[in-house]
Amino acid sequence: MKPVVxxxxxxxxxxxxxxxxLQFEIARTKEWWDEERLDYELITSEAVLEELDNxxxxxxxxxxxxxEGIPVVRTVPEVVQIADVHVAxxxxxxxxxxxxxxxxSACFYKADFLLTWNCRHLxxxxxxxxxRQVNAxxxxxTPILTTPYDLRRVQEEE
Numbered sequence: 001m002k003p004v005v006x007x008x009x010x011x012x013x014x015x016x017x018x019x020x021x022l023q024f025e026i027a028r029t030k031e032w033w034d035e036e037r038l039d040y041e042l043i044t045s046e047a048v049l050e051e052l053d054n055x056x057x058x059x060x061x062x063x064x065x066x067x068e069g070i071p072v073v074r075t076v077p078e079v080v081q082i083a084d085v086h087v088a089x090x091x092x093x094x095x096x097x098x099x100x101x102x103x104x105s106a107c108f109y110k111a112d113f114l115l116t117w118n119c120r121h122l123x124x125x126x127x128x129x130x131x132r133q134v135n136a137x138x139x140x141x142t143p144i145l146t147t148p149y150d151l152r153r154v155q156e157e158e
Contacts, residue, residue, distance in 0.1 A: 016059035
């Protein structure tokens with residue numbers, strides 16, 4: 001059975017991003033998506049599709065098309081409740097409820113990894129202990145919160 005990776009909004013966004021300041025992240029996102037994603041079972045969520053489907057998103061159509069065929073998990077009431085607890089316990093920001101929904105979805109649907117470039121609110125090692133503590137109190141496992149840079153194919157030693 002392949003490990004499950006929850007694809008957060010920044011992954012399809014960076015795949016099509018053109019900003020020179022993000023050239024490293026863009027290149028690694030494309031490398032992971034094009035060469036390594038088949039090593040995993042991917043899921044995404046309604047929250048990701050909602051975030052990408054913003055008319056102000058210059059790569060809206062391409063980003064949404066990249067996710068075609070990937071199972072979309074629903075934002076059921078339990079996910080919203082988990083997100084609310086993450087916000088109330090201050091492990092997720094009060095003003096960015098979609099970040100809380102991404103984390104809650106990955107936890108509720110038992111993803112092994114949450115893949116993101118959001119290193120402020122999600123893939124932030126300084127927040128991990130608090131996130132794990134809240135999730136343990138809720139009876140949830142915490143996925144590995146990581147970037148494509150750190151989620152690399154295991155290479156055999158020569």
